[in-house]
Amino acid sequence: MAVGLFPGARRGRLLAVERGKRVLSGVVEPIAYIQRLTRMYEHLGYPAYQWVRNDDRPPFVPLSKPLAECRLGLIASGGIYAAGQVAFHFKDDTSIRAIPREAPIASLRTAHFAYDQADARADPNCVFPLGTLRGLVAEGVLGELASHAYTFMGGIYSARRVQEEVAPALVQRLIDERVDIALLVPV
Amino acid sequence: MPVLARVIEGLGIPTVTVTMMPDVAQKLRLSRVVGVEFPFGYSFGMPGDEAMQLTVARAAVQALAEAGAPGYRLDVALQWPVPTEVAYKEWQPTEPSPIVAMLLRARQPQPPPSS
Known part of the structure; x- marks a missing residue:
């Protein structure tokens, strides 16, 4: 299957993707995410959402060694937890869960207030690519996964609470696990 | 997630964020962004489509390795194999959570106080 990746692709450009023997092509229409999110939060009873604004240059750290020697930390906000753990609550739950890297995919669950979880429950790799990343490790593309992946339930309305409550807890785990790289997966 | 990405990268750990909203992520100024044109709830692709999920994962590690x-x-x-008008339908829980129900009730006009 030939699948192309191209940097800097823009919306509105013609895409042609070969999936098996079927070639799909068409102009990608822009999705009005901002308006959708604003409506979702309105529906949930919140005042108008204030987007975070960052005007400074993003922090940037180049990779210090080859991927094949890197330990990757996976962080996902799809409300994933393992069977036996406490599920996430309805919203603004700033707790995190640690999912062992060898957890069977069938033992994963989701609890999230803001997306339709039917497919994520059928195949958690949709939102939490633990099995997919294990494949990259087996292939030798990645060195190894951190002993745990870390999850929380996104849609936390307050960026301040993310900064003050979620970030320190996650960062401590990543440091303790001595990860070399981190993959962040929102839903 | 953008807040977290900046905090983690700021501590010296290279990060990549896979997102359905790459334009928004770029405006929020992240170190590395992988954009997918998928609906919410499908950051890594269709359920059961291992090839699609692997393609996104490969893009993520490629971004980590090659970003300068x-x-x-x-x-x-990759184009989402479901027509956008079907795939991007809006979704809301059929029953609001207790907290949300309380907030919605609070938004209703209050009856005038009885004398």
């Missing part, structure tokens, strides 16, 4: 400067963006050239 902050603001790097790599878009995955």
Whole structure:
């Protein structure tokens, strides 16, 4: 299957993707995410959402060694937890869960207030690519996964609470696990 | 997630964020962004489509390896195999959570106080 990746692709450009023997092509229409999110939060009873604004240059750290020697930390906000753990609550739950890297995919669950979880429950790799990343490790593309992946339930309305409550807890785990790289997966 | 990405990268750990909203992520100024044109709830692709999920994962590690400067963006050239008008339908829980129900009640006009 030939699948192309191209940097800097823009919306509105013609895409042609070969999936098996079927070639799909068409102009990608822009999705009005901002308006959708604003409506979702309105529906949930919140005042108008204030987007975070960052005007400074993003922090940037180049990779210090080859991927094949890197330990990757996976962080996902799809409300994933393992069977036996406490599920996430309805919203603004700033707790995190640690999912062992060898957890069977069938033992994963989701609890999230803001997306339709039917497919994520059928195949958690949709939102939490633990099995997919294990494949990259087996292939030798990645060195190894951190002993745990870390999850929380996104849609936390307050960026301040993310900064003050979620970030320190996650960062401590990543440091303790001595990860070399981190993959962040929102839903 | 953008807040977290900046905090983690600021501590010296290279990060990549896979997102359905690459334009928004770019505006929020992240180090590395992988864009996918998928609906919410499908950051890594269709359920059961291992090839699609693997393509996104490969793009993520490629971004980690090859980005040379902050603001790097790599878009995955996979089209969602469901028509957008079907795939992007809006979704809300059929029953609001207790907290949300309380907030919605609070937004209703209050009856005038009885004398």
